[in-house]
Amino acid sequence: MNLKEIAKQPEKITSGHRLCAGCAEPIIAKLALASIKDPVVVINATSCLEVATTIYPYTAWKIPWMHNAFENASATASGIIEAYNIILKKKPSERPEWARKLPENIKFIVFGGDGGSYDIGLQSLSGALERGHKFLYICYDNEAYMNTGNQRSGATPLGSATTTSPAGKVKQGKEEWRKDLTAIVEAHHINYVAQASISHWADLSGKVQRAIEVDGPSFINIISPCQRSWGFDSSLTVQIAKLSVETNFWPLYEVDNGKFTLNYEPKERTPIFEWIKSQKRFKHLLKPENKKIIDKIQEHIDEEFKRIKNRA
Numbered sequence: 001m002n003l004k005e006i007a008k009q010p011e012k013i014t015s016g017h018r019l020c021a022g023c024a025e026p027i028i029a030k031l032a033l034a035s036i037k038d039p040v041v042v043i044n045a046t047s048c049l050e051v052a053t054t055i056y057p058y059t060a061w062k063i064p065w066m067h068n069a070f071e072n073a074s075a076t077a078s079g080i081i082e083a084y085n086i087i088l089k090k091k092p093s094e095r096p097e098w099a100r101k102l103p104e105n106i107k108f109i110v111f112g113g114d115g116g117s118y119d120i121g122l123q124s125l126s127g128a129l130e131r132g133h134k135f136l137y138i139c140y141d142n143e144a145y146m147n148t149g150n151q152r153s154g155a156t157p158l159g160s161a162t163t164t165s166p167a168g169k170v171k172q173g174k175e176e177w178r179k180d181l182t183a184i185v186e187a188h189h190i191n192y193v194a195q196a197s198i199s200h201w202a203d204l205s206g207k208v209q210r211a212i213e214v215d216g217p218s219f220i221n222i223i224s225p226c227q228r229s230w231g232f233d234s235s236l237t238v239q240i241a242k243l244s245v246e247t248n249f250w251p252l253y254e255v256d257n258g259k260f261t262l263n264y265e266p267k268e269r270t271p272i273f274e275w276i277k278s279q280k281r282f283k284h285l286l287k288p289e290n291k292k293i294i295d296k297i298q299e300h301i302d303e304e305f306k307r308i309k310n311r312a
Contacts, residue, residue: 001035006205009034010062017060018052022227022234024241025049027198028140029111032220033063035208038105041080042066045073045116048147049140070120074128074137077110081133084108107212108135113224114155115145118181129188132216136208139181140224150229154179157249158300159293160281162229167284172293177300185219186255192218194254199242203252203263210256223250231280240278246270248305253312262312269305272298 001009012033019026025048033040041064044050050067053060068076084106092100112121117139125137144162145151152165156174161167165174186193191214196204204222211218225240227233232240244250247270252263273294276282285293 001037001205001209003202006031006034009037012040012061012063013053014060014062018055019048020052020226020228020234022237023048024142024198024224024226024237025140027237028138028204028222028224031198031201031205032109032138032208035205036107036109036212038107038212039063039103040107040109043068043073043077043080043108043110045110045112045121046070046147047111047113047116047140048142049111049113051147070116072124073110073112073116073121074124077108077135078128078131078133081108081135109212110135110137112137112139113145113147114139114141114143114153114181115147117141118154118179122181122184125185126188129185129190129217129219132190134216135218136211137217137219138208139219139221141181141221142224142226142229143178144226144229146226146229155181158297159276159285159290161284162281172284172290173282182219182221185221189258190217190219191215191257192254194220195250195252196220196222197241197245197250197252198222198224199238199245200252200264207254210254214257229281231283232278236278240275243270243275243278247272247275248301249275251305251308253308260311262309265309272301 013029043066046069087095087099088104141155143155144153150162152162152174155178157178159173161173167173182195192211194207196207207220211220223241223244225237227237246266254261276285
């Protein structure tokens with residue numbers, strides 16, 4: 001679909017939700033859902049997106065939507081999908097009355113944050129991928145447990161200050177490298193895996209359109225800047241997301257039926273220092289004595305991008 005077609009799609013999640021100003025999550029959800037023409041059922045792991053869009057007795061969702069816990073959104077999706085498939089095998093006259101007009105082209109999407117994807121929900125995600133259920137899993141990665149107050153997660157970058165990895169005299173933020181969830185998912189040998197960013201909307205939309213059509217499960221990991229906990233002005237969300245791509249911190253690529261494609265390479269790589277200084281969570285790294293940490297991060301990013309580029 002082109003931009004005009006996307007803009008004409010019926011609204012599946014409304015404005016008026018309680019997500020923070022400048023939050024990337026509604027941008028991700030709205031664009032992903034607008035990129036799909038078929039009926040959609042959403043399963044949502046516990047997260048900011050879930051909590052802020054469904055504060056009882058209100059909901060921002062205009063499509064079938066189900067919430068389950070951090071750890072079992074993918075398992076819930078598996079059950080829904082298989083129940084749907086069983087119904088479709090029956091003739092309409094043999095189905096329960098409520099299911100006789102059920103569309104036969106429903107798509108299933110799981111939305112989960114990094115807490116419910118990298119960590120708590122990894123087991124059920126891995127199981128669903130291995131079993132081969134046909135659904136798209138979208139991880140909106142804001143690099144910490146933002147729903148519960150900015151605790152470090154497996155996605156939190158080295159040097160980032162969180163409430164459970166604070167910067168002080170003894171430690172300078174998180175001391176471990178972030179987990180590479182996209183690579184972990186690719187190791188399941190599913191037919192489609194990708195990384196995307198809201199700063200490159202056409203790339204993101206195209207990846208959703210491709211992912212939803214492949215046979216079996218698919219996965220897209222999307223960088224999701226959090227203005228509140230990363231510490232930047234709410235008007236800069238898309239700019240921060242773009243900077244994560246331009247620094248090669250968040251490469252845009254896809255693996256489609258085993259074929260790797262690097263979707264974007266900056267003409268001139270922006271130093272990671274520019275991304276770090278744009279966010280208050282890294283302010284302690286700007287001290288002269290912590291320059292070695294920034295140099296370490298830059299070296300790591302350069303090595304990882306070189307490895308990725310060599311696959312293209």
